[in-house]
Amino acid sequence: MDGIHxxxxxxxxxxxxxxxxxxxxxxRWEAAVVAIMRATRGSVYNIDxxxxxxxxxxxxxxxxxxxxxxxxxxxxxxxxxxxxxDAAELEARTQQFHERPDAPVATPGEATxxxxxxxxxxxxxxxxxxxxxxxxxxVRTRTLHPAGHTRLPRYARGKRGxxxxxxxxxxxxxxxxxxxxxxxxxxxxxxxEARELWGEAAEPNxxxxxxxxxxxxxxx
Amino acid sequence: xxxxxxxxxxxxxxxxxxxxxxxxxxGLLAPDAVDRVIQRYEAGTGPMLGARAVARAxxxxxxxxxxxxxxxxxxxxxxxxxxxxxxxENTPARHNVVVCTLxxxxxxxxxxxxxxxxxxxxxxxxxxxxxxxxxxxxxxxxPPEREIxxxxxxxxxxxxVLPMAPAGAERLxxxxxxxxxxxxxLIGVAEVQLPEGGH
Numbered sequence: 001m002d003g004i005h006x007x008x009x010x011x012x013x014x015x016x017x018x019x020x021x022x023x024x025x026x027x028r029w030e031a032a033v034v035a036i037m038r039a040t041r042g043s044v045y046n047i048d049x050x051x052x053x054x055x056x057x058x059x060x061x062x063x064x065x066x067x068x069x070x071x072x073x074x075x076x077x078x079x080x081x082x083x084x085x086d087a088a089e090l091e092a093r094t095q096q097f098h099e100r101p102d103a104p105v106a107t108p109g110e111a112t113x114x115x116x117x118x119x120x121x122x123x124x125x126x127x128x129x130x131x132x133x134x135x136x137x138x139v140r141t142r143t144l145h146p147a148g149h150t151r152l153p154r155y156a157r158g159k160r161g162x163x164x165x166x167x168x169x170x171x172x173x174x175x176x177x178x179x180x181x182x183x184x185x186x187x188x189x190x191x192x193e194a195r196e197l198w199g200e201a202a203e204p205n206x207x208x209x210x211x212x213x214x215x216x217x218x219x220x
Numbered sequence: 221x222x223x224x225x226x227x228x229x230x231x232x233x234x235x236x237x238x239x240x241x242x243x244x245x246x247g248l249l250a251p252d253a254v255d256r257v258i259q260r261y262e263a264g265t266g267p268m269l270g271a272r273a274v275a276r277a278x279x280x281x282x283x284x285x286x287x288x289x290x291x292x293x294x295x296x297x298x299x300x301x302x303x304x305x306x307x308x309e310n311t312p313a314r315h316n317v318v319v320c321t322l323x324x325x326x327x328x329x330x331x332x333x334x335x336x337x338x339x340x341x342x343x344x345x346x347x348x349x350x351x352x353x354x355x356x357x358x359x360x361x362x363p364p365e366r367e368i369x370x371x372x373x374x375x376x377x378x379x380x381v382l383p384m385a386p387a388g389a390e391r392l393x394x395x396x397x398x399x400x401x402x403x404x405x406l407i408g409v410a411e412v413q414l415p416e417g418g419h
Binding site for chain 1: 231232233234235236237238239240241243244245246248249250251253254256257258262303304306321323324332333335336337339340341342343344346349350351352353357358364365367368369372373374376377
């Protein structure tokens with residue numbers, strides 16, 4: 001989708017602001033969001049559904065909120081859609097904690113999950129066909145505007161590039177994010193001249209690499 | 221808009237606690253899950269895995285070759301299983317910098333938690349289109365004759381920069397060197413520098 005998350009090349013966000021001596025987490029709730037993500041990703045939703053859950057945030061809220069709020073918003077949306085945590089149930093419980101911020105999150109004797117080993121997902125899959133492009137081949141990206149999830153950023157659509165490396169065969173996010181299966185494809189590191197992407201505004205002597213799935217590419 | 225330190229609404233904190241309590245009740249979240257995340261990323265001592273691999277690569281040309289050509293095997297030397305890292309080497313002729321314009325992909329297992337600026341719109345929007353200006357804001361001026369390669373992490377591959385060894389690196393051992401390899405250098409927005417006057 002052509003959403004607010006697709007930021008490459010946009011103007012107006014100002015200088016990069018850095019935080020001196022930034023701690024790993026600014027508050028406990030950030031770590032709790034990470035823990036919630038790790039407990040539910042893989043079992044309730046996949047990585048592509050997770051990213052698309054965030055992409056569907058209200059655009060104004062996306063820009064005004066922090067990274068871990070993005071995660072929270074996306075996870076809550078997916079848990080509701082998957083029937084795991086009802087949106088009204090979450091809202092009611094949120095109000096309870098809002099009125100009693102110091103209430104414990106768990107009461108003794110409640111059912112508790114046993115610790116599961118962390119599942120480290122891999123997107124690599126065995127290919128069913130040889131790669132369609134050779135290293136060094138000239139390609140052009142397709143001009144796509146799917147309403148759903150895609151990993152071809154706006155700034156790199158309809159652009160000429162060169163296959164720089166073969167990255168293996170991987171799950172296709174455009175289908176995996178929508179329950180349409182993994183449909184693995186070959187992925188390539190595609191090299192673009194900055195001038196092809198940004199025209200006369202390009203900085204000198206610069207190239208951009210993107211990892212792109214085969215169906216995003218056409219022979220040039 | 222897109223500021224790096226948004227004021228977190230108390231409502232957000234309440235919502236996280238609510239989700240945490242509901243998932244605990246449903247048996248989907250282990251009671252110690254949050255503490256374990258904090259322990260992993262806050263209590264972890266010593267340099268990150270990526271920093272140790274870089275320091276070893278500077279000391280050992282055979283290891284450097286493996287890190288660049290077969291990173292899973294090179295990371296395996298540290299007892300870590302990670303199958304998708306691509307290491308890109310800085311040289312006098314080329315500087316590399318990593319971004320994820322679509323979300324904030326970053327090799328957590330190799331480089332720890334990403335800094336907040338890496339995840340904010342200013343960096344994600346500009347790193348691909350005006351990297352020299354962005355790097356200059358970090359205090360890194362790359363002359364025009366030195367090429368810049370930007371790696372936009374659009375798939376499940378993850379990128380780490382192998383910085384150039386700093387002057388004086390040959391005087392230090394691997395463990396001493398690793399301490400000076402910063403997260404910023406591994407992203408490509410800084411060079412590695414040793415403190416003045418040796419170590």
